[in-house]
Amino acid sequence: MNRLFSKDTWGEILEALSSNWFRTLLTAFGVLWGIFILVILLAAGKGLENGVKQGFDGMATNSMFMWSQTASKPYKGLPKGRRYNFKIGDVDAIKQSVPNLRFVSPRNQLGGFRGANNVVRGLKTGAYNVYGDYPEIIQQQPMDITSGRFINYSDINSNRKVAIIGESVKTGLYETGEEVIGSYIKINGVNFMVIGTYKKKSQRGGDPEEAQKEIFVPFTAFSQAFNRGEEVGWMAVTAEDGSSITNLKSQVFDIIKARHSIHPEDDRAVGNFDLYEEYSKINGLFTALNFVAYFVGILVLLSGIIGISNIMLIVVKERTKEIGIRRALGATPWEIRSQILLESIFLTIISGMAGIVFASGILAVVNLAMENVDTSEMMFANPSVNIGVVVIALIILVVSGLLAGLIPAQTAIRVKPVDALRTE
Amino acid sequence: MGSNSLHVLKGIDFTVAEGEMVSIMGSSGSGKSTLLNILGMLDEADSGSYTLDNTIIKNLNEKVAARYRNKFLGFIFQSFNLINYKTAVDNVAMPLYYQGVKRNIRMEKAMHYLEKVGLADWAEHHPNELSGGQKQRVAIARALASDPKVLLADEPTGALDSKTSYEVMELIQGINDEGKTILIVTHEDDIAHMTKRIVNLKDGIIIDDSVVTQVRAKSALHV
Structure with a gap:
């Protein structure tokens, strides 16, 4: 596992990703957008929940x-x-x-x-x-x-x-x-x-x-x-x-x-x-709303991930020759596979984090705008996501990055080095 | 890649001693590249045995093959096969990276070999900023970087004009003089005569295997 923390490994990954900036950015955008939608939806749901539950504020709901x-x-x-x-x-x-x-x-x-x-x-x-x-x-x-x-x-x-x-x-x-x-x-x-x-x-x-x-x-x-x-x-x-x-x-x-x-x-x-009973009904409503937010958000995220997988496949295809060279120079299949996987995970996490930051920024702006407004009569207050959701989102990102890289990585090592070198 | 197989090599039996410089000649389709690929462990023979430095190379899984390639062999290709987004020195350092050599040592060694091929000043240049001859010299430096037992060159001068070809051959001869075993696949007579032994292939069998007097590339350059 020390490969994971070696400066060289990351050097290789950054070099590979930065060799085509535009493509990397476009790919990253898919995941960024997905996680952005997920966070915003959850926060909006929470805001609505906060707003409605404000009516029960302090009241002994039991x-x-x-x-x-x-x-x-x-x-x-x-x-x-x-x-x-x-x-x-x-x-x-x-x-x-x-x-x-x-x-x-x-x-x-x-x-x-x-x-x-x-x-x-x-x-x-x-x-x-x-x-x-x-x-x-x-x-x-x-x-x-x-x-x-x-x-x-x-x-x-x-x-x-x-x-x-x-x-x-x-x-x-x-x-x-x-x-x-x-x-x-x-x-x-x-x-x-x-x-x-x-x-x-x-x-x-x-x-x-x-x-x-x-x-x-x-x-x-x-x-x-x-x-x-x-x-x-x-x-x-x-x-x-x-x-x-x-x-x-x-x-x-x-x-x-x-x-x-x-x-x-x-x-x-x-x-x-x-x-x-009334309160439970409202709680049930928000559970359903949360579910919808997760459902939609994760589907959008999924399409972003498929995008990454797709691009990685193209990247692997384009780099068939490079992979052939690397293998001729002594790279083991695992080294090739882990590089593709790490590239995919790295890209997913970075773009996911950017999405979270972007979404948090939007939420901060909304909160700032609502700060001076009396929200007590509005059905919307303090839109937010808790840190647990963000952690879950990150775990989803790591797993999905792994999944997105799996097929391309397998493709990369299925080609025999001699065939890979022959590709022009 | 289809299901019908084609027997390219039909019984090759030859030995290369340490320090030799052998060229493998033959018309296209004679199987010289296939032979080189088998020697380079990029491909495997259907039958027969291959012994490299007293190690029998047989039924390798990809991982072991990769380690052997890294340790025993250096490749020089007709089309150079440098990685375009890496600088010359990074390209040379690649085999060392896969050996797990630390970065500073790797860079030091890579610079040493670049100096050896006379390209120290071009270390930070990318391959697309280099001429064909320079690219091939970077490739040679890369092949040498892991200090392999054998250099395998597949038409090393195939993409170069004759002047540059001779310069490259001069370099290769110099490496051979230092004791490295070198196999060169070529179909050019003059290049073949710059080696010490010529093996002639035709339709997958050796038709001629003779020791020749080496023509020094340096003298050819000044003709």
Whole structure:
């Protein structure tokens, strides 16, 4: 193997390749183009993925939301069509009997889509969604606290009537520059002190404007102030990172059904939205997209490699005489073969690297151009390929260089030296 | 290359002693080039034996043949067969490269042989910048570079005018004077008479094998 590291070997290879610059460049271009396409496609796929997943940014994707519907089967003497509500006790029951759950947050809600005006401050009024929440909700539905603080357990335990309002609520109810923290707003006739403001990141499928029109108050204060008693409107349930909520949710439903005298096979009694399932679908989409990128990229690369193989065959044909001379001077078939192979691999790797560099350059330019643009509302962000992909591409290049050289190298030594010398 | 074989040589039996300078003559198709190719291990005889320097050359695989060619033989061709993209000195150094000689030693030796053929000043020139005679001298230097036992020359003057031919022959004679065994295939009478022994081939057999008085190329040049 010391041939591989000998200066002479590389001298020979460089000399042979540089004896016809134009042809070498044209040959190299095929592979350069192939790897360029591969990298760009993968990066574009990644950019799209980053852009779409940005919508899930920070959100606990391993979550589901569940709410009570009407029982669709009679059970234990109770009729079908019966309405029921989750109770606050359900939360502890779920927490205790279902393992691997990270958060179980009960929620109550006032207002809603096109709700009537329910919030008053001085002369200004507005219709907003008001939620009674536990502090964990900020980890399930992330938001940036722009001033003040979010709800904490001290608020929950002492039923404090405090509120965190959205940026749009602030612009709706306050004059610009007016101090918000410490002021009071009246929700359905009950005064709450504003202790913080938030700005939500855009949500997938959600209206970014609507998302800022929410008010969060402690769950306990909400129940008390708006007469909910033990009732729970809906719950946000998040599983631990190791396990998926999609697998755990039936256990959660079983507990709810048992506690509310619902037929165990009544699947319509508990409504739910499984974020993890949605997320998995999107993940599946990008897996498919990645596959397409690899497929197309590798095919283009393959055509480049066939190009190299083709040119090497011509080169070998042209150099039949030279090969004959070399063999007359004492080159062994292996020396001839390894020279052709090394030439092919060398050409492939160099042009492949150039392709990678070229593609990275383009990506750098794109990133530079996107740097000053707010990408949060775009479906495209930070196109990139990871180093692993580049390493894989390089391995593909070495192997393909080897394959590309194999046939020509074999051709080169099949000709008998005496015939090779006779060629004019 | 076809499937029907043609027997070119039909029983050749001759010995060349060390230090001899033999020319092989014959009309075209007499088998002289084939004989030289077999001697040069570029081709193999269907039957018979070939002993070179007490080594029986038989059933060689390509690798061993390559090693033998490198060690025992130096080739001089009618069409020079230099590698066009290499300089004169690199061409001369080629056999040494395949011997695995280190680059600086290789270059030193190659320069030594180029000096010997009087082309030291042309070392960095490519073959296409050299005249025919110069090219053949580079080829001779290359053949000598690996210090072989035997020089095999296939029509070494075939592509040269007579003045240049004589100059080349003078060089070859000088090499022979130093004790190297040389076989020359030629169909030119005057070239043949510059060797010490002429073997005449016809239709694949030796019809005449005689020692001649060598005509020195130097004297022929000044006639």
